[in-house]
Amino acid sequence: MKLFVATCGVAVCAAAASTLRGVTTEEHKPFYHMEGSSRRNPICYETTYIDGNYESQGFVIGACDSKYSDDLGHETVEVCDGHSEVNIKDCTTQVIDIVVYKLGRDSDGVEDPHKPFYHLESALENVCYETTYIDAHYEENGFVIGACDESYDSVLAKDDEEVCDGHSEINEKNCPTSMIEIEVIKLGKATDDVEDPPHSPQYHLVAEMEAVCYETNYTDAHYEENGFVLGVCDESFNTIISKDTETICNGHSEENIRYCPDDTVNITIYKFGKATDDVEDPPHSPQYHLVAEME
DSSP states (O other): OOOOOOEEOHHHHHHHHTSOTTSOOTTOOOOEEEEOOOSSSOEEEEESOOOHHHHHHTOEESOOOTTOOEEEEEEEEEEETTOTTSOGGGOSSOEEEEEEEEEEOOGGGOSSTTSOOEEEEETTTTEEEEESOOOHHHHHTTOEESOOOTTOOEEEEEEEEEEETTOTTSOGGGOSSOEEEEEEEEEEOOOTTOOOOTTOOOEEEEETTTTEEEEESOOOHHHHHTTEEESOOOTTOOEEEEEEEEEEETTOTTSOGGGOSSOEEEEEEEEEEOOOTTOOOOOOOOOEEEOOTTO
16 A cells, blocks of 8 residues: 655655654645555555545654654655545546655664564464463463564454463462463454555445455446445454455456456455454445445
8 A cells, every 4th residue: 555645746756755753844835644454564654735535544744753763764646635545547636746655663662672572373263362472371271482474464453461470370360479460462364455546446345244345446237236325334344354356347247257348357356244342444445335234
């Protein structure tokens, strides 16, 4: 996914890129930022540009927190002013250059750098639990030393629990030591390399019986008949379940590709589900959806 920062002309953007991030530009425009959800590689994006699409993706006013002190680079992007979700070819206002800064956290900002991690994988749920706490009871339940595998790259929940130190199986009333607070992180797997073009209009379909939503940037009369409408899936559908690529007859998806009167195209359809309230998935580009009520 491409992100964007400061509204400006080419020359101004070049000058702005050389200045310190987080400082008001010479045009005195406020900064907006969005934090990514990766626990392993915490990052923050910063820009002086904002519109409804950026707000829907999670950008809020203010510069990135000072803990993001590692400059990972910046990118200059062309967007349709006021409508960044629109392809620049279809822009009805003006096309402008904006700059986006990508900031990371250095090692000094990592919490508990010397405590080893322990983890437990749940094959049935396809999730992994991670914590810095361990005792015999946790080991009996399957926790082993080491962090969760890198494939578990999406934070689903963070829970703070009180346990009896060294005896987590014992009730607080009968604890022979002291009660301590531990954090358990629940990690899931997101779809790899989800990098939709940020300007493609999207369509979506909600399958209410499955409590899922399908999202794609393709539409035709057949898709509309099936219920796909303009817009992205509701933000409550915050977990990517799958990403499928299909070959269809362009403009006539109901036709067999063998008898396609035009050319065939490959389209991508995302299937979104609902996770816990604490889900912090990265924002995705605007999409269209279809509700499969029969399913």
